[in-house]
Amino acid sequence: MGPHPAVAAIRLAVRRTLHEVRDAHPTAPAAPGTRSPRPPAAPAAPRLGLRAGGVTVDHGLQPGSAERARDVVERLTALGLAPVESVSVQVPRTRTGPEAAARDARYRALDEVAERHGAAAVLLGHTRDDQAETVLLGLARGSGTRSLSGMAAVSGPGGRYRRPFLAVDRQSTRKACMVQSLPVWDDPHNADPAYTRSRVRHEALPALEKALGKGVVEALARTAQLSRDDADALDAWTDDVERTVLEGAEGLRGAEPAEGVRGAAGAGHPGVAGAAGACASGRCRVLDAARLTQLPPAVRRRVLRRAAIEAGAPAGSLFARHIEEVDRLLTAWRGQRPINLPGRVEAARQGGRLVIRHGSPN
Numbered sequence: 001m002g003p004h005p006a007v008a009a010i011r012l013a014v015r016r017t018l019h020e021v022r023d024a025h026p027t028a029p030a031a032p033g034t035r036s037p038r039p040p041a042a043p044a045a046p047r048l049g050l051r052a053g054g055v056t057v058d059h060g061l062q063p064g065s066a067e068r069a070r071d072v073v074e075r076l077t078a079l080g081l082a083p084v085e086s087v088s089v090q091v092p093r094t095r096t097g098p099e100a101a102a103r104d105a106r107y108r109a110l111d112e113v114a115e116r117h118g119a120a121a122v123l124l125g126h127t128r129d130d131q132a133e134t135v136l137l138g139l140a141r142g143s144g145t146r147s148l149s150g151m152a153a154v155s156g157p158g159g160r161y162r163r164p165f166l167a168v169d170r171q172s173t174r175k176a177c178m179v180q181s182l183p184v185w186d187d188p189h190n191a192d193p194a195y196t197r198s199r200v201r202h203e204a205l206p207a208l209e210k211a212l213g214k215g216v217v218e219a220l221a222r223t224a225q226l227s228r229d230d231a232d233a234l235d236a237w238t239d240d241v242e243r244t245v246l247e248g249a250e251g252l253r254g255a256e257p258a259e260g261v262r263g264a265a266g267a268g269h270p271g272v273a274g275a276a277g278a279c280a281s282g283r284c285r286v287l288d289a290a291r292l293t294q295l296p297p298a299v300r301r302r303v304l305r306r307a308a309i310e311a312g313a314p315a316g317s318l319f320a321r322h323i324e325e326v327d328r329l330l331t332a333w334r335g336q337r338p339i340n341l342p343g344r345v346e347a348a349r350q351g352g353r354l355v356i357r358h359g360s361p362n
Contacts, residue, residue, distance in 0.1 A: 006175035009139035017164040025120035054081040055113045057106045058088045125164045130171040132220035133200045146231040150224030238302040245291045283311045284357040312358035
């Protein structure tokens with residue numbers, strides 16, 4: 001008699017991911033994270049020539065978190081993972097909120113541990129339900145296709161982060177614990193209505209399922225994959241056309257010119273002299289307005305967003321409404337004043353050019 005279906009689903013998902021890690025890094029170890037119900041990599045990794053360790057991150061945001069972290073370390077060690085460690089992080093107060101700050105602190109800690117141990121991959125336990133919640137949060141932000149694409153199965157520097165359970169529902173992970181007599185830890189923050197994701201999990205998704213019927217989670221997860229495929233294609237298109245609209249730019253004073261500018265500078269490009277004058281100091285991008293206007297909106301706005309970020313706008317503070325305002329300098333030009341963007345970045349129309357710079361001209 002084989003394993004319970006929930007256990008089998010978990011093991012299959014991890015084996016597939018470990019095969020991918022081995023193929024990409026044939027000589028490197030893997031270090032799975034500790035969010036899965038039982039680290040299936042513990043028995044599977046050695047058979048593939050991989051070493052599996054574990055790490056738990058203590059955010060220090062609730063009483064007893066240090067004791068919980070120690071318990072996780074003991075359980076992971078007993079399951080055969082090595083090395084195993086707990087990392088404590090400080091979660092600062094930020095304008096992005098505690099959830100984003102905790103996430104950033106957690107990934108910084110995981111990066112440090114992975115680099116210290118030379119880990120080829122860090123396996124995380126995000127499930128299909130987590131993916132559906134992420135899609136709903138992206139939909140609420142109205143940030144476009146990339147926001148709807150949810151979490152990638154592979155992300156991080158060099159593809160470090162792997163999420164093998166994005167096609168496995170949360171209930172299956174809990175069931176896998178139960179049939180293996182493993183305890184399940186329910187983080188109190190996941191039920192706290194003060195957190196946006198908690199409200200999505202306990203209020204928004206149940207309301208959608210009540211109104212639309214079962215299958216909402218699966219549909220949202222499927223939407224994430226379709227949106228990611230579309231976003232990847234549009235990003236590749238943007239890569240191809242970006243150089244054709246860059247008229248001239250300077251990076252930080254004394255730095256190398258930006259990619260796409262090297263080929264134009266010094267080659268008699270008609271816009272270089274004007275661009276140099278417009279970007280006499282600071283980070284700056286100068287774009288050909290006529291060529292930009294001819295691009296499909298989805299591609300054009302991606303170019304604008306990239307230019308704004310390269311000029312110094314924080315990506316997390318740059319919303320769709322900001323890019324739409326800049327886009328109107330191209331599509332509805334009537335002599336408008338410059339647009340102020342987050343991070344002291346300004347977008348201005350100057351004749352046939354769109355200049356996006358850090359700070360205002362003297």
